[in-house]
Amino acid sequence: MHIPSAGYFYPLTQAPVKHIIFFTPLLLIVSNVLLGQDTLRLTPGFRQIELLEWGQLYRTPDTELGVEGLKHLPDHGWSSLSSTDGAFFAGKDLLWVKVYIRNSGATPLPLLVQSKEVRTNRIAFFWAPAESPPLASPLMGDYLPFGNRMIGHPTYLFPITLEASQEGVLYICYDKREETITIQPQLWEPAAFEEGDRKSRFLMVLFLGALTCLVVVMAVLGLIARQGLLLSFALYITSGLLMVFVITGYGAMYLWPNHPYWNGLGYLFLIFFHVSLLEMARLYLGLRDGAPLLHRLFQLAQVALLLVFMPGVLSYPVLGGFLKIWLGRSGLLLLLLINLGITIACIGTYRREGRGGALLFLLAFMFSLIALALFEIEQLGSLNTPWSMELTLLFMLLDLLTLGGLFGHYLRRTFIQNTQLSEALSRSQLKAANALLLGQYKERKRLSQELHDGISIQLALLKMRLSGEPSGQLTQVEPVLEDLTRISENIRNFTHAISPALLEEEGLIMAIEALTGQVADQAGLEVSTQLPEAEQVRTLSRLQYYSVFLVVQELLSNTLKHAGATRIRLSLEFTDACTLHYCDDGKGLSVDEVNMGLGLAHIKDRAALLGGTFDYYPADSGGGCFRFVFPVSIVS
Known part of the structure; x- marks a missing residue:
């Protein structure tokens, strides 16, 4: 300097x-x-x-x-x-x-x-x-x-x-x-002053800088996490920081005009300090449910501080002598009642819930009381103590460190609890989704069985009876026999579609190869597949590989009906997730067609039930591509 x-x-x-x-x-x-x-x-x-x-x-x-x-x-x-x-x-x-x-x-x-x-x-x-x-x-x-x-x-x-x-x-x-x-x-001696002043100012700048960074971090975290406790803590630190600026004189140098009107800023910051302290006590100690009466009293104290005493402090220079005396004494009484209420709330929470954090909150509160008492000594100048400012900063630092550690542990515990609840909810949703898929699978299998064992057999018997008619009536019976044959073939194809026997007998890979081969032969399309070994697929549950087959079936049907494609590429990959890539060189789809298509909506719902996603994106060489992904680790 x-x-x-x-x-x-x-x-x-x-x-x-x-x-x-x-x-x-x-x-x-x-x-x-x-x-x-x-x-x-x-x-x-x-x-x-x-x-x-x-x-x-x-x-x-x-x-x-x-x-x-x-x-x-x-x-x-x-x-x-x-x-x-x-x-x-x-x-x-x-x-x-x-x-x-x-x-x-x-x-x-x-x-x-x-x-x-x-x-x-x-x-x-x-x-x-x-x-x-x-x-x-x-x-x-x-x-x-x-x-x-x-x-x-x-x-x-x-x-x-x-x-x-x-x-x-x-x-x-x-x-x-x-x-x-x-x-x-x-x-x-000037050199000694420069040496001591340089050290003390360095420590002061370090202290104020650390508090400023802490305020910013708490405010940002509070806004991101929408945690009122962190925002209240940020206001609490800010108020304490500004009180330090008051007692050190740096505030009058750099932050506000050094004018008699601003002499009461220390008391204004003291009001915000107690408002944020009451809010932290209400939120951390859970007074809304644990002590409703104290919760309402703390709210009334906050209202009184903000609507009565803050305007009084701001208008203090123009107040009459009686009003100044009343404001000072009533403010002191209110602060004493607030201190008593916070002490009762901490002890009550500990006795009611056995939370050790309530006692730590009380300890931090005691540190703040000592810091405030020393602050008042500095503010009023009622005691000549060369260490009063240093002790004020020390106890304020102890208060903030205790509260910071306490709230950090509280938020960590809350985060873990929320994560556990989220995981439990996800497990419940997955369990419900697997139950739904299992129900669909069983219903499809039952319907396929009934069609095969019921209607298909009855049609076969009817066909045999008609074939035994006299030769003179064969000309009239032959069209009926052809219709019966076509109906039987359609029913057989339908039963294989809703519950393919090859999927049950040979597994997913063979079923997909058979299905794509059938499409290539009957529709005259060029179909290329890139499929893993059958051993890799065994990590999937029955419901998962059944869902993959139905998705492939639906995408092939969509290409045949709407795309006008000549070439299809299909690949199936296994890492931590099962990924199905499907592309064709057809006309592609618009956003509205993707969102409004019934078959594609069913695929998207099925992906959600498996904890995965279903996306569409245009192919580089024309046409469209679909990606169906779900985590392999989630098994029924």
């Missing part, structure tokens, strides 16, 4: 001459009492010092914060800053801190003053070295547009240089009106 030089700040010599004339005696007085004060003596090689232990405090009324304010500061009556622990309630007084500093070395000593309270309304630094013109920083703070803060760092910095053996007085003036304030001034 680039630290500005002292030239970034304007010297008091640029102020009006009357200010300088007035200020010179004041400097002489200060220099006369320096030796009697607690002086911070610095030597080359120091790295960092907390000025809380060395500073002195004085309060003044709300006067102009600047050189004019310095004129009214007394020499006596200052109290020790360390006795206050640096924590102050909001008020109308200005808080002045002064530190006497001396360079005990023989070389110039560059220094960097830092104030870490990023939500200070107004702040100014003054450096009054002995026997040299004083320096002052520009007026900074979140009451000013963009805070007059260097864009490279979220805190307030003021560089000074002590010449060899030089003494001086550092003044810092704080103005905090709306909330309490924690004063944490520090004095740094």
Whole structure:
């Protein structure tokens, strides 16, 4: 990070001459009492010092914060800053801190003053070295547009240089009106500041980057999987991430205007944080069915947060004093009730269902409570704890890691359960499909048997009786005998079509070869087949190879009736699936013909019953092709 030089700040010599004339005696007085004060003596090689232990405090009324304010500061009556622990309630007084500093070395000593309270309304630094013109920083703070803060760092910095053996007085003036304030001034050796700041900012960027990536992943997964739990978790992380931006000052630097109106953004994000927390509790703990009363109470709390307290926070600067007090106290009461309700819901779910995940959810909730408490400490400035921000991030990280692991396990278990249900449903559907195919197979076999054993035998007997008629009547009987012969032949062909004996006796491959050979002989078509060995077909169940034969039969019939083809190519392949390819060089089919054809619709239904597909696509050399595929592993 680039630290500005002292030239970034304007010297008091640029102020009006009357200010300088007035200020010179004041400097002489200060220099006369320096030796009697607690002086911070610095030597080359120091790295960092907390000025809380060395500073002195004085309060003044709300006067102009600047050189004019310095004129009214007394020499006596200052109290020790360390006795206050640096924590102050909001008020109308200005808080002045002064530190006497001396360079005990023989070389110039560059220094960097830092104030870490990023939500200070107004702040100014003054450096009054002995026997040299004083320096002052520009007026900074979140009451000013963009805070007059260097864009490279979220805190307030003021560089000074002590010449060899030089003494001086550092003044810092704080103005905090709306909330309490924690004063944490520090004095740094610039190289040490750069080193520590680089590490802390790297960790902060890593932390914020990881949370941002997690938000994006959760949001995308939630939208794809339509999981409200993941979307609520994404909002939960986002709200926590924005609260981190508030307490670190990065939000005012990069995300929203550094203006008094936006000072309450931390509470706005706190509202979204609790809304998403309630939603996660409702969904994960299953309160809709397990605890309907808590489910409705949580919904009412969400409505109150969004419709009452969120507008109150957004309009807070224009509210009257009574409304501000009511909003703050009622909001605190509601948050306490929400925390109590979530605790009861977790314990109740564990006692009711024995789910260990409910206790883990409660543990993560406790982590979030600790993080929120520390966040409030930072937000209100009610305690001067240098580790409060780091602990806030630590417990927030523990909360998110616990919830992330918990929800990951929950979604994995839900996915496995859904997969098992889907597989069970698929097995049930396949079982029903096999039962249907088996029923069709049995019905076709029964009908073929009845036609063969019933009508065919009766026709044969009738033919024999007619053949025994006197010779004088043969001329009248012969046409009838020819009709009977043709009818018998048609019935025989029909019985073989619906339940081919060759399929039962010789198997699928021989039956397909016989059928295609018959079509080639009778229709004069060129039929080429590429069929596997009979051993490979034995992996199919009876219903599966019976279905393949019927599909081949239907496709050949479709070619003979509609295609006007001269050549047919048929192949059957076995890998993990059984694939039937059928092509002819006919006129092909349109989309409407494929969708409206009754025979093709039956094939498509049969493929679905076998867990497969049936597709049509135009052949490269003209005509059309069909592909009938189903998995071989699914056996009745």
